Amino acid sequence: MTLKIAVCVKYVPDATGDRGFADDLTTDREAVDGLLSELDEYAVEQALRISEESDDAEVTVVTVGPDDAKDALRKALSMGADKAVHVNDEDIHGSDVIATSAILAKALEKTGFDLVVCGMASTDGTMGVLPALLAERLNVPQVTLLSELSVEGELVKGRRDGDSATELLEAPLPAVVSVTDQSGEARYPSFKGIMAAKKKPVEELDLDDLDIDADEVGLAGSWTLVDAVAARPARTQGTIVTDEGDGGKQLAAFLATQKFI
């Protein structure tokens, strides 16, 4: 039986660009070029490695995003994924993580999966909770933030490196996992991979295809409402304590004013 691996990939504004917001306080996609979220490259890489280890596996990359998100899919396909699913609908514009997870869950149910691999967080939203929401909606186990990942028979196994302990985890398939940037360097698309990507199937789905009402998603269906955005204030120069015998006292006083002690 074919092991069906789905990888959730996000199309994000280039983190090295000057990112900003549009008039409706959603991501400005005009000003900065978009690309496959760098952290999702690790997810694609892990899926490809599992697929290469397995006798019979298929890797499908799935994205929810605007027209240009096909670039992110193209990149994942050129890395070696077998096919892609692009969920695209004007009514999706403005969806928060709750709404996005609802759409992705429907898309994954439609596509079918044994294992869903996600990145640890997107490089733009950086919430890092989508994998957990997805597992909840799909009603399958979640094994998140893994630095190592493997599939052994009917089990997915992984390693999570915490601050104080390393956990070795496993869950029965089907399951949702997320992998960190420590899981192993992502490959670069080769010339052959790039040429092959052109011929791989990309399925386009809209909200109707997934039986989702427009008001469940987008700005209307999101739980989060952005009222205002402000640039982070520029970093100020630190306070320099000159030690004239009372340096310790001054330091303690400073920490107290900052509510550290």
Added chain:
Amino acid sequence: MGKDFDLYRPSEEHDMLRESVRALAEAKIAPFAAAVDEEGRFPQEALDALVANDLHAVHVPEAYGGAGADALATVIVIEEVARVCGSSSLIPAVNKLGSLPVILSGSEELKAKYLGPLAKGDAMFSYALSEPDAGSDAAGMKTRAVRDGDFWILNGVKRWITNAGESEYYTVMAVTDPEKRSKGISAFVVEKSDEGVSFGAPEKKLGIKGSPTREVYFDNVRIPADRMIGAEGTGFATAMKTLDHTRVTIAAQAIGIAQGALDYAKGYVKERKQFGKPIADFQGVQFMLADMAMKLEAARQLTYAAAAKSERVDGDLTFFGAAAKCFASDVAMEVTIDAVQLLGGYGYTRDYPVERMMRDAKITQIYEGTNQVQRIVMARNLP
């Protein structure tokens, strides 16, 4: 007017290839470029990264296990590697130069035997035409091959051989009939491990210091007759046909090096302040950058057009290959010199990469035929 007009631009796949090679080059090759130059050592990190991502010899046809990249894709790979490290760009470039004689004129057996290991990254391929006393006048070579039953016995010296000692395979041009001058030259595949093959000390060079250039000595090297590439007496023609194609890859190297220097200078002038403002605010500086970008873009367009002609083997390739190599290398020299100028005193130090780029650019005006020789070639093949 419309966005889907597809003339005069690389395909989407070519753009993606550039993006991929650029990311790889910046992450895996650029960090070692200064050390490779400073220490004059082979860029092993670059070779490893290129092999791991199947970019070390993309031109090898798929039938022999290669990536089957067209000439423009090959140019883009070389250009992007050269943008961060000129020395490293000689890996994909010379793999094409060394193996193209086999691809153009070799027997099926030779192709099967030698292209597979090249494609896999198990072996590199060098090209041995020049000699101490035969540079621009390559047909004046003295290396001799004498028939001995089913073997040829080679004796002589090749000079300036890129990647000598590192490469497993060598295309060697040698005289088989001294009476006939260029029509008495034949091409052979010689292996590093063939008895009687040895190498000279690495040359101490101005630039591309990470790319080994050494002499290759042949002392009664006995090789089977089926290692001859094409028919007896066709070696010089094959060598020249090869250069028609590979001069385009030298042009690629040149525009890559120049782009690296321009990109660096562009960033620098915005940061560097004099007279109370960034030097980028001075029109004198802006005009220099404008000229650099203009010349570089003209060189790139000519190079890509020549690459397309190389892929199609158009009748005017000889002119275009020479023109692209000559123009792009002259532009690379001008652009890198101006980049040093824009960095002022800092540009003159080895703490900044532009002086290395300037030294590296110089070789593109010299090898695969000096730019004087390119002008001779162009004049004889005017369109």
